[in-house]
Amino acid sequence: MASAAWANWKTTAAPWTVGVEEEVxxxxxxxxxxxxxxxxxxxMPDELSEHARGETHGLALELxxxxxxxxxxxxxxxxxMRAGLAATVRSLGLRAAVAGTHPLVTAEEVEVSPGARYQFLHQSLRELARREPTFALHVHVAVPDAELATRALNGMRAHIPVLLALSANSPFTRGRDSGLASARTPVFQAFPRTGIPREFDGYAEYVESIDLLIRCGAIPEPTFIWWDVRLQPKLGTLEVRVMDAQTRIRDTAALVALVQCLVRCEALGTCAEPELAHAPEVLDENRFLAARDGIDAQLLDPHRDRRVPASGRLATLVDACWPHARELGCERxxxxxAHLAGDPGAARQRAIASEPAGLRGLLHTLQAEFSPPRPQLALAA
Structure with a gap:
């Protein structure tokens, strides 16, 4: 086992639990x-502040x-928590919303948060820290031990393009239609240490790759690695970070269920598909296609020398996940x-923005959907 203190894996008596982080x-x-x-x-009231923190940019919070x-x-x-935050910001005459990007913000108006972590980022990344703000959905799944977590990390690399395609919810940036389903993806990629990580032979190799950066002073601690999927030893979790934040909680629930099932499936080695491509150049190209076209993307399949629809790949993954969903209680x-794939966030945003109120109307819709009066998690919703 690696000797770096940060790398001690937190074991839990309840594996496969899930935690959600949402940037607002x-x-x-x-x-x-x-x-x-x-x-x-x-x-913010104490019960909510325990679950909230600032982000790089002054208009963002993480729940x-x-x-x-x-x-x-x-x-x-x-x-x-959304309801509590909505009440808090209203007391200040403000509102909250969730999407992968703010449709109108430009880098020139960005304000970096005053916290020490974010001022360090500004110092080390210079003007990259003042890029347009982005908002992601992060899902943590507890894994029993570090080697199983590394196996799951390696397997999850192949699923990154589908997760991104399905979650794409940021077509607008700088007041324009980017032509992408997830403009958040290339904007966030201005930061170093992003994208799909390489494959690791075991946990010791994973630890050494990060500890080298810490020892050499490139980063102060492991959370300055912003890969699409990473390990969190202090929590005992695998964290999937590639997804755009979702406007509707029912869409968040669908993505969290898929991630929970896939992590368990990959850790236990029960959903391996030989035809899935793990070659870095193929994964990177499919990641770009997913960001560009969302769930309509045609992904490269080098085993068949052709492209295959992301929606078809999703269907295959869901089939593999059903036994795990039954074990984990997330079938619903x-x-x-199916609802998210048929009504994806980027397409919804474009439809709303095409109305006479344009992007301002879209922003008002995003506000209204942040904490609606009725629960959204319903199959018929």
């Missing part, structure tokens, strides 16, 4: 950005649930994937 944007009533995360954190045995419980907590949420 703060808005003025008219939808313009509100660079007031510190103000919001100061007035983080506790670990839960079921996706239903995790998303129920997220719904409660896994079924919601």
């Amino acid at each position: 944007m703060l808005l003025e009533v008219d939808g313009s950005p509100a660079w007031r995360s510190e103000d919001v954190l100061r007035v 983080a649930t506790n670990p839960h045995a079921t996706v239903a419980d995790a998303t129920a907590e997220l719904r409660t 949420e896994l079924q919601l994937l």
